[in-house]
Amino acid sequence: xxxxxxxxPAGNVQSVLFSLERIxxxxxxxxxxxxxxxxxxxxxPGVGEANFAMKHLKKKKxxxxxxxxxxxxxxxxLGMQLLCKSSExxxxxxxxxxxxxxxxxxxxxxxxxxxxxxxNTIHNLKGPLFEKITDGSYQYFVHSYYAxxxxxxxxxxDYIVSYSAALQKKxxxxxxxxxxxxxxxxxxxxxxFIRL
Numbered sequence: 001x002x003x004x005x006x007x008x009p010a011g012n013v014q015s016v017l018f019s020l021e022r023i024x025x026x027x028x029x030x031x032x033x034x035x036x037x038x039x040x041x042x043x044x045p046g047v048g049e050a051n052f053a054m055k056h057l058k059k060k061k062x063x064x065x066x067x068x069x070x071x072x073x074x075x076x077x078l079g080m081q082l083l084c085k086s087s088e089x090x091x092x093x094x095x096x097x098x099x100x101x102x103x104x105x106x107x108x109x110x111x112x113x114x115x116x117x118x119x120n121t122i123h124n125l126k127g128p129l130f131e132k133i134t135d136g137s138y139q140y141f142v143h144s145y146y147a148x149x150x151x152x153x154x155x156x157x158d159y160i161v162s163y164s165a166a167l168q169k170k171x172x173x174x175x176x177x178x179x180x181x182x183x184x185x186x187x188x189x190x191x192x193f194i195r196l
Contacts, residue, residue, distance in 0.1 A: 003027040003194065004039035006066075008056045009172075010078060011047030012180065019180035023191050031060050040071055040193060045180075046078025047142070051090030051101070053082060063095050072196045073172050080167065080174035083101075089145055097172045100147045107160045115144040122177070124166045126154040127165065129173050131192050137166070137185045139177035145192055146176065 038069040075083040087102035146163040155166035179186030
């Protein structure tokens with residue numbers, strides 16, 4: 001099976017690569033349009049700044065390509081946000097698979113740390129991505145921006161507000177947390193994606 005990890009300035013590319021290796025998947029990191037088009041699975045990882053990341057994707061015309069893919073695609077963290085319509089981070093126009101605005105956490109409570117860093121539970125799990133995953137399982141989050149709840153939400157979590165921990169639209173899947181850093185449960189989610 002040909003699994004591609006999109007190559008662009010995203011801090012967790014190697015972490016995703018190593019996590020896939022641990023479940024027996026040899027992925028290729030590339031920004032080649034031909035390789036991406038012919039892949040069976042495509043992963044858009046991400047740790048970084050939305051505007052900077054989108055500039056790179058647009059320069060390579062990967063934003064257009066990604067939006068038209070018909071094979072299973074998984075966005076992780078910033079990768080999930082980039083699959084949305086737009087982000088408040090740098091007033092960025094994103095890829096637009098999910099018709100959602102990515103907003104920055106706002107809180108008047110000094111105990112609420114932004115960015116959210118650490119383990120949090122996910123709930124209301126739906127669809128094949130969460131097969132054999134227990135509701136209330138912990139996942140590892142690191143982010144300052146979030147996508148609100150809506151018709152594409154297949155998992156939710158709560159931090160300052162309730163928001164989408166995962167999204168799905170047709171062949172596009174996305175998670176706000178880092179499955180590659182979330183121990184057994186995260187690895188199981190990656191396995192579920194690979195088996196789609």
